[in-house]
Amino acid sequence: MRITCPFCGERELGEFTYLGDAKPVRPAPGASEDEVYDYVYLRDNIAGVMDENWYHGGGCRAWLKVTRNTLKHEISAVEPAAGAGARQVAK
Numbered sequence: 001m002r003i004t005c006p007f008c009g010e011r012e013l014g015e016f017t018y019l020g021d022a023k024p025v026r027p028a029p030g031a032s033e034d035e036v037y038d039y040v041y042l043r044d045n046i047a048g049v050m051d052e053n054w055y056h057g058g059g060c061r062a063w064l065k066v067t068r069n070t071l072k073h074e075i076s077a078v079e080p081a082a083g084a085g086a087r088q089v090a091k
């Protein structure tokens, strides 16, 4: 599998580190114990298209949001992860 980094271009998988599902959002301060438990421990096991966080440690060191079909390893989109401040640089 190869990933096309928006900053470095197409690179081999070994340059990247998988960081998991990009969907969970950190609960607000004061959230219930159940909400925090779900955020920290529970993940969906999606068979199909999902957004994932990847880190390009062997390249630009950017955090990326990769949209990937987990059944085919087919990547349909790669963009800088929200909050990384890299979105402005990519344009």
Ligand SMILES: [Zn+2]
Binding pocket: 005, 006, 007, 008, 009, 056, 059, 060, 061, 062
């Ligand atoms: Zn990169």
